[in-house]
Amino acid sequence: MQVELKDIRKYFGQVKANDGISLKLEPGKIYALIGENGAGKSTLMKILSGYQPPTSGEILLDGKPVKFRSPADALAKGVGMLYQDPLDMPPFRVIDNYLLGRDDRVRLDYKTARAEQEELARRNNIHNDVHATIDSLSMGERQQLELIRLLAGGAQVLILDEPTTGISAEQKEILFESMHKMAREEGKLVILVSHKLEEVQELCSHAFVLRQGRLEGHQELPCANEALVGMMFGQVPERSERPPFAVGETVLELKNVTIETYQLTVPDINLTVKAGEVFGLAGLEGSGQRLVMQACAGLIPISRGKVLLNGQDVTAWGYHRQLNHGMGYVAAGRLEEGLVAGLSLTEHLVLTRSDQKFFIDWKTHQAEMAERIKTYQIVGRPETTADALSGGNQQRLLFSLLNTPLELLLLEHPTRGLDVRSINYLWQLLYKRRKHGTAILFISADLDEIIEHSDRIAVFSGGVMSRILDARETSADELGHLIGGQV
């Protein structure tokens, strides 16, 4: 089945996730769709798989324009997508899960379903125990089941979104083999969404590179990695001069910290951040840097190792206790993790004050908030609710609510979605903090930002932290390679 996308646009408010993308894909081939975070890969593929409609643009299958009402509708028309998080039902048995997607009659036909599933599993070389429950399976096995479900549903076009995150090398081999088989022997069209360049080089014959919602380029594979990295991250502008700053004592120290979660293990992190230092963490989303950040804030438990704040062991302290000892944390989701929709700016201020009284002195706080609105250049009034602010102003509000002085400031994507002026302003605020000895640890998907503003940098790839780099002696190119898992 041939797929053509014509001038696909998808806007989320002000954000142009896809800004006029046109592609043409032929059957029997494996394509790669690559790009940095927020480039619009997932948005585009969710449109192609019927998960969401485009704002404008057209999808053509074998030359005929189609409109998908739902993922199930898209699958019926031949397009199936394997999501990063499998869309299965963990408490179900394998066979029940399969039937949930397949059988729409009143009585479940276990016999046929079982035969169907076993046939598909055999053909794709997949181990299959229909009576196992989903939650007893590994991520890789669940993925394979989803794949079987899509194939059984008649998928002619298969989209795989970061399929190798969180699965073993062995399972990866099996997956790649079946992908080859599907494309070469069965003439299916396979699209691999990935950021791991070796995988892309190994598996795909063409790569499409997205950058900031647009198609940046098209490349025959294999080719030199540099060509792809260049297209993904663009030209790196020269760094502006930053006043040199003498860093002080160690504020934050991680000693052999290991974090284990259901999806990812982050082994053996050793890291120090000194007073007045800006430390940047790079890596694609889900590579472990956010887990490290949350562990530093006391939000998630660590399996092994120690976290020290000013030499004190804070491993078991928990978030609120660290908050009272000079830690500040600004998460990525503004209205989900930090601000309360429906509460006014002044009400937010009252909640964060450490000198809370039983009755609220509204007048004083109102005045104090008005003062902070001026200092932090927030476009809003003390009685405005947080959700009525624009994204940039919500971010400024979050910064205005941080305690002063701070020993340690943890930031996730501090400038995501902001315009250039707001970004500059936020960094000015952060430099002011650093002048007062605050140690800053931040995550960003923007490599230029990391290089420009950090003193030192660490890169995460698949849960593993790279060696620590000096920001003055590295380049976006080097970081790009490290992100792709190349040392």
Add this chain to the structure above:
Amino acid sequence: MTKAQNGGRAWLVRFWPVVPIVGALIFTAVLLMLFGASPTESAQALWTGAFGDRNKFLGVMAFWVPLALCSAGLVITFTAGLWNIGVEGQIVMGAVFASWVALRMTGPSWMLIPMELAAAMIGGALWAALSGVLKTRFKVNEIFSGVALNNIAIIISLYLISGPWQPPEGGTFRGTAPFQTAALLPRLLESRFSVLSFVLTILAVVGVYSILRGTTWGLKLKALGKNPYSSFLLGVSSERETILAMMFCGALAGLGGAVRVLSWYDSLRQQISGNIGFLALLVVMLAGYRILWVPFIAFFFSAVLNGSITLQLRTQLHSSLGGILTGVMVLFVLLFGSARQLGIGLPKETIGDPSGGAPPAALSGDLEGGS
């Protein structure tokens, strides 16, 4: 959007609670006509039943007191985002604790009554704290623990009535022996209405209003109810505030239970709560979770439910008509939602999927703010 439209919308939002009431009245009138009864005649009978004479009116007020107390407490738990279904059990435990004092202690009224009321508040608060602790420590949803604790509270009261607190002459399992006169709340003009309980109710409503308006605790509850995780990140301890909110509501419900045994009845009876807890949930929903509406909505409920008893005597209609009317009203509230859910008085969503319907959280993560 013009200023006039804005003003009109604000007005509509403010008086939204009236809309389902009017809708339900019309619906019930049509229902009556279908059964061949006259809506005006029924309304008259209902009115006489509730306000026909002084005693009837005082009856309405006596029923209003515990209903308003529980509703005021529920405004606090709803604000904190908690579904305190266990309020029914908290009334029962309040009644049980008050009865214990009334049956086991002797003394003058000025000593007994404060002790009874305090015991009732403690009983209700502890019972509610159980739900709170189960939620924060053991991740049991407060709705489920509430339903379970309601049943347990009722079983405890039945055991006490048929066992240890049985009247000496054997009893009928319907209630304990009447309490000593000194233990009962002073009632007005041989009715079931006690002025003291009325004053306490007004104090409770004013108290809840000022807590939500002017205290740090109230603000924390508001924040928790709107976004628990952001509140946590801002420094609010969800465990402490959740348990305290439950206990506050439990204390007011317990007080309501005390009023039931000490002035509505004169002893601990079966079904002592009279479903007031569940009614209070409806009252608060109908009031749009706003405390200042609560006394009036509660009064309306009380009048309709008490009036429908006379309705049955006057007309051939069953007294459950009052229940139908209030039930329909709540259904209408749930159907129409709040004004906000219908998009009235709210600025248009700035960011949203044109197809409508938010995508599941797991998949929408990278859509937000992607540049």
